[in-house]
Amino acid sequence: MGRDRATLADVARRAGLSKTAASMVLNGREGTRLSAEAHQRVFAAAEELGYRPNVAARSLRTRKTATIAFVSDIVATTRFAGGLIRGALDASRERDHVLLITETQGDAAFEQYAIEAILDRQVDGVIYAAMATRRLAVPPAILGGPVVLLNATSPEQLPCVLPDDERAGAMVAETLLAQGHRDRIALIGRNRQKERDPEISLAAEARLRGIRDTLTAAGVSLCAEVFSPEWLSEHGYAAMRTLLDRPTRPSAVICMNDRLAFGAYQALGEAGLTIPGDISVLSFDDDPIAGWLRPGLSTAALPHEQMGRRAVEILLDGEGKGPWLVPMPLRRRRSVAAPAD
Amino acid sequence: MGRDRATLADVARRAGLSKTAASMVLNGREGTRLSAEAHQRVFAAAEELGYRPNVAARSLRTRKTATIAFVSDIVATTRFAGGLIRGALDASRERDHVLLITETQGDAAFEQYAIEAILDRQVDGVIYAAMATRRLAVPPAILGGPVVLLNATSPEQLPCVLPDDERAGAMVAETLLAQGHRDRIALIGRNRQKERDPEISLAAEARLRGIRDTLTAAGVSLCAEVFSPEWLSEHGYAAMRTLLDRPTRPSAVICMNDRLAFGAYQALGEAGLTIPGDISVLSFDDDPIAGWLRPGLSTAALPHEQMGRRAVEILLDGEGKGPWLVPMPLRRRRSVAAPAD
DNA sequence: CAGCGCCGCTAAACTGATTTAGCAGAGCAT
DNA sequence: ATGCTCTGCTAAATCAGTTTAGCGGCGCTG
Numbered sequence: 001m002g003r004d005r006a007t008l009a010d011v012a013r014r015a016g017l018s019k020t021a022a023s024m025v026l027n028g029r030e031g032t033r034l035s036a037e038a039h040q041r042v043f044a045a046a047e048e049l050g051y052r053p054n055v056a057a058r059s060l061r062t063r064k065t066a067t068i069a070f071v072s073d074i075v076a077t078t079r080f081a082g083g084l085i086r087g088a089l090d091a092s093r094e095r096d097h098v099l100l101i102t103e104t105q106g107d108a109a110f111e112q113y114a115i116e117a118i119l120d121r122q123v124d125g126v127i128y129a130a131m132a133t134r135r136l137a138v139p140p141a142i143l144g145g146p147v148v149l150l151n152a153t154s155p156e157q158l159p160c161v162l163p164d165d166e167r168a169g170a171m172v173a174e175t176l177l178a179q180g181h182r183d184r185i186a187l188i189g190r191n192r193q194k195e196r197d198p199e200i201s202l203a204a205e206a207r208l209r210g211i212r213d214t215l216t217a218a219g220v221s222l223c224a225e226v227f228s229p230e231w232l233s234e235h236g237y238a239a240m241r242t243l244l245d246r247p248t249r250p251s252a253v254i255c256m257n258d259r260l261a262f263g264a265y266q267a268l269g270e271a272g273l274t275i276p277g278d279i280s281v282l283s284f285d286d287d288p289i290a291g292w293l294r295p296g297l298s299t300a301a302l303p304h305e306q307m308g309r310r311a312v313e314i315l316l317d318g319e320g321k322g323p324w325l326v327p328m329p330l331r332r333r334r335s336v337a338a339p340a341d
Numbered sequence: 342m343g344r345d346r347a348t349l350a351d352v353a354r355r356a357g358l359s360k361t362a363a364s365m366v367l368n369g370r371e372g373t374r375l376s377a378e379a380h381q382r383v384f385a386a387a388e389e390l391g392y393r394p395n396v397a398a399r400s401l402r403t404r405k406t407a408t409i410a411f412v413s414d415i416v417a418t419t420r421f422a423g424g425l426i427r428g429a430l431d432a433s434r435e436r437d438h439v440l441l442i443t444e445t446q447g448d449a450a451f452e453q454y455a456i457e458a459i460l461d462r463q464v465d466g467v468i469y470a471a472m473a474t475r476r477l478a479v480p481p482a483i484l485g486g487p488v489v490l491l492n493a494t495s496p497e498q499l500p501c502v503l504p505d506d507e508r509a510g511a512m513v514a515e516t517l518l519a520q521g522h523r524d525r526i527a528l529i530g531r532n533r534q535k536e537r538d539p540e541i542s543l544a545a546e547a548r549l550r551g552i553r554d555t556l557t558a559a560g561v562s563l564c565a566e567v568f569s570p571e572w573l574s575e576h577g578y579a580a581m582r583t584l585l586d587r588p589t590r591p592s593a594v595i596c597m598n599d600r601l602a603f604g605a606y607q608a609l610g611e612a613g614l615t616i617p618g619d620i621s622v623l624s625f626d627d628d629p630i631a632g633w634l635r636p637g638l639s640t641a642a643l644p645h646e647q648m649g650r651r652a653v654e655i656l657l658d659g660e661g662k663g664p665w666l667v668p669m670p671l672r673r674r675r676s677v678a679a680p681a682d
Numbered sequence: 683c684a685g686c687g688c689c690g691c692t693a694a695a696c697t698g699a700t701t702t703a704g705c706a707g708a709g710c711a712t
Numbered sequence: 713a714t715g716c717t718c719t720g721c722t723a724a725a726t727c728a729g730t731t732t733a734g735c736g737g738c739g740c741t742g
Contacts, residue, residue: 005460007698018722023700033720055461056406057698060397060727067441067462075430081423086416089444093451098458100408101442103430110434117439119346120396121408233633259633266635269610289630292574292600294607348728359692364730374690398728401697 006049087308168300169210189256236263251339276337296333347390428649509641510551530597577604592680617678637674
């Protein structure tokens with residue numbers, strides 16, 4: 001892999017100058033007194049030889065590697081990882097950095113291994129990412145350098161990037177109010193564990209707060225709230241059935257995520273009800289299926305790419321402490337309409 | 342990040358030996374004549390100081406970085422990337438390697454940048470991955486070292502890892518034959534471009550070949566084939582409707598991927614037909630939605646994690662040239678039954 | 683007792699960059 | 713002529729490892 005590369009010494013020799021001169025010219029050092037001609041000769045030589053500095057050698061001296069570690073709990077299981085990584089990748093490239101990826105799988109031994117691996121490689125900073133928005137404990141070993149939490153917070157008050165779930169909740173509620181829904185808005189997906197335990201998820205509580213506060217401000221409250229143990233499609237299905245079994249049918253249902261909404265769609269389809277004619281559905285996440293459903297599901301999108309990007313920006317450009325909330329744009333599709341009666 | 346680390350010199354000093362001795366002991370060099378006591382002293386010193394070698398310094402000398410570059414065309418858009426990366430990550434960890442990830446986005450300039458970035462960092466090898474199984478052109482710059490193609494082939498006959506789409510096609514056909522389906526098996530998702538142009542996709546042709554050969558061997562042929570421009574759910578929906586408009590209804594439908602199958606489910610639901618009672622559905626990919634559908638969709642799973650894993654194994658353990666076909670296991674859910682009549 | 687080989691270990695070179703300290707020569711003032 | 717500064721550049725140290733070459737002492741042989 002990449003043998004026969006020209007070294008700085010080669011460049012210097014060809015330019016008829018010392019390594020020192022070549023190094024300074026190529027690094028654009030200010031305050032050096034090298035002549036314009038020397039500059040030209042070095043650039044020409046580097047160009048001709050296709051010179052590229054050896055990062056290992058450089059970082060041995062400078063302790064900078066232009067490498068960022070992206071440590072996450074789980075990358076595969078969730079499709080959201082891709083967005084976070086892609087955003088981080090883009091922002092890294094813009095800053096001439098590269099991403100070293102490791103995964104802890106929530107396992108202490110793996111985490112230990114991952115941390116050592118990245119410290120051995122002298123990364124310039126760490127992005128510590130969680131796949132579900134939550135609070136977590138950061139391993140002390142990485143606190144020695146710059147760290148940004150992605151989709152997570154920690155007791156240490158480290159800089160962190162989070163989706164603005166509360167605002168998203170508000171937008172979802174506002175959307176329904178604007179369509180004229182009032183006293184028959186139901187909710188699917190409250191979950192005692194998820195809401196209460198910030199180590200599992202911060203999203204649920206924030207979304208609910210946004211929804212509640214907005215409705216309350218309009219003098220409205222939820223007509224029903226169905227709890228579900230997890231946020232899977234079968235739970236959405238079951239929840240929607242229990243809602244339909246009640247005496248008054250809701251005019252709109254807010255689902256805490258798209259998987260629940262998907263299950264709700266299935267229950268509504270079986271019951272012969274149409275969306276949004278009979279019932280409007282609104283949700284969170286913007287999973288790819290939201291666009292495949294018929295009608296398309298309106299949902300507040302998790303801005304993963306933006307978040308990944310932001311994390312790198314904060315890590316490298318260092319801008320105070322945050323927390324930074326990234327807006328969740330509402331994807332308006334066809335699942336919301338005015339109430340039928 | 343990681344200052345104050347003990348160096349080899351520190352270890353040597355504490356052990357009362359030379360750097361040479363310390364280095365040799367810690368690297369487990371054979372044929373050295375250092376005493377058992379010297380070994381012990383070095384290990385003890387390293388332990389006490391929490392010594393970890395500086396990878397940059399080591400690789401400057403050895404030209405090995407214990408780092409693999411994972412270069413892919415697109416990571417975010419597709420959820421499959423996660424599986425490939427996760428598999429590669431696992432296998433890398435087992436071999437004490439780490440993954441440097443870059444993305445070309447199919448853009449020549451980005452690709453150039455990505456290649457330079459990884460060559461500058463002296464990676465030990467490159468995994469060049471495509472998100473859709475296809476043939477591609479490998480940039481000559483990386484041919485200087487070990488390369489494995491993941492989910493792709495190239496004219497250069499490089500080692501490559503591919504899903505065994507043909508066998509998967511055969512399994513799907515066998516499954517239907519075993520249930521007693523014969524002359525009313527239809528197919529959704531042929532696509533002229535995709536099938537013909539290996540730079541776009543190799544999967545379609547291989548799957549179709551597996552299906553055809555198996556049916557032919559049983560003296561059966563497809564009763565209908567519906568082309569669709571892309572493999573999106575709306576195309577599956579449309580295709581299923583055209584199938585249902587025909588005089589004889591198929592007893593089973595094979596969809597070329599799960600998104601098409603999802604659309605087909607929608608069309609069947611609207612038409613008031615049940616799966617698998619009226620029509621069996623079988624598909625490829627094992628997208629997460631396959632499990633969310635009602636009934637669960639039986640589908641031949643793309644073994645992404647296995648593939649990512651295999652690529653690293655081949656890169657590091659070097660085992661001939663391949664190509665290596667990774668089996669696609671059939672996930673049996675509830676969408677297949679014997680024909681009604 | 684000279685010569686040889688083996689044992690246990692080390693000094694120093696080497697990798698490819700950055701950075702510090704400083705040198706030779708020119709120009710100028712005293 | 714001497715001392716000073718400024719210009720334009722370079723030698724050498726440094727980073728933290730690996731690797732080559734070889735050293736001193738001991739035991740054995742001839």
